[in-house]
Amino acid sequence: GNIRQVDAVVHVVRCFEDPDVIHVDGSVDPIRDIEIINLELALSDMEQCEKRLAKVAKDRKASPDEKKALEKLLEALNNDQPARLVDLTEEEEKATKALGLLTRKPVIFAANVADSDLAEGNSMVESVREHASKEGAPVVIVSAQVESELVELDPEEKKEFLDALGVEEESCGLRALVRAAYERLDLQTYFTSGETETRAWTIMRGTKAPQAAGVIHSDFERGFIRAETMAYDELVEAG
Template identity: 40%
Template structure:
């Protein structure tokens, strides 16, 4: 899973990046204007992995991972003439976007719009994504208009289908509706695969508060895809030892690090879940989409397991914890054999039986 962090200059994007990745990338009061991307890979915190590792005492414990990309260079008005190829590619390469808007006051860090107004900046940046998509679709429609009478009947049919889809999407964009809110089936998504449409991507909004800001000020902006973070404070906590960080979080009334909350929301937005494999060699978390069938989950582990899939020996995490050991779970009949039509559930522990 790759998450691109975007926002206006001086919104605290890199500070949020540092908080989420425990990095110490330098921040600046002025944007360089260059398309720079800072990248970090972090483990997905999951207490279930910790418990399974304690039970099996494996030689290796592997968590699921998420990649954060801090993307510089998105200024208000940038999409009017089309985003640069480098910037568009940097943003389009992500599975989801994290839009950081500034809610903190700091006279030493000028806001590009002179005043701090997170609600205004949220609307402005989402409008940039929509405008970028309109530019892309408009150019594609122009090319289709010049070529839809050429080619084979099958090619002309495909271009007609694409044109109809793009016109429907353009209508939504002109109504200021991001494409993530438009009903698009899988075949249509494949048709749009190489376009780099930004408003089609899941979007997590982060309101970057000051250390002493009252969260109640921003409650009217919150929904299930918006997160309040004290960016500077969380970045400091991210550099602390675990025991010291726990005390610091408690002092400021923060229940858990922003890293945990952000990943949880991103998983929900993308429809992701985790299953586990366990043993003396390794306890490992694997990431799949919800409604994934057992053979497809096996393929995430190794392609041979999907090709030769026979059965998945399965137990829910909660059942294994209640039994206390795999041997006791087997004795109680909690382990079950599932076939090719089984839909993997969050927290399943799988042992794939296969033959190639």
């Protein structure tokens, strides 16, 4: 019910064969699955746009930017194009943001594979990559089975397990998915450190220091004077 409030959509796609895990359609076809979900999301967005456009058409005070944007979006959706591929002006974007269109949100594809394919993927993953490349969407290889096992292991056991699979923790799975989400949403993290704790704060890439301080507390932004910073690599090098 709250999916329209999210910043991005992670589309988990089955990319493994397993006779013990029955697919609702009787066969494994990641592109078919993607297209089915995309159609459902598009139909939902079309309904949103049509309802809103009907209201705007009756409202003399309605923004002309909103009407133009809704017409552009509906045209794309009716032509099997996701709303995120529609080029809107800044004013049109603001006028329609409250709709929370699902196909307007950035998408990340998580290709769910068997543990044996976690290191290099498979032909199904390649088909997902080809599909995703059409709109510049990232694809991350994950294995839900492996992730469920990793949560039961301590750090040393986890490393041994991943080494046996021939993968590094940063290159696939949840860590890689988080990194892909950060890049897709243009986010970055900065850390504050004191005597009692070190904390991470998330900001948009390019945020200036006063606004970054405001993420901690609005008073810090209003009374901002200066910030002492250190690059992450320098901190690691210094030990």
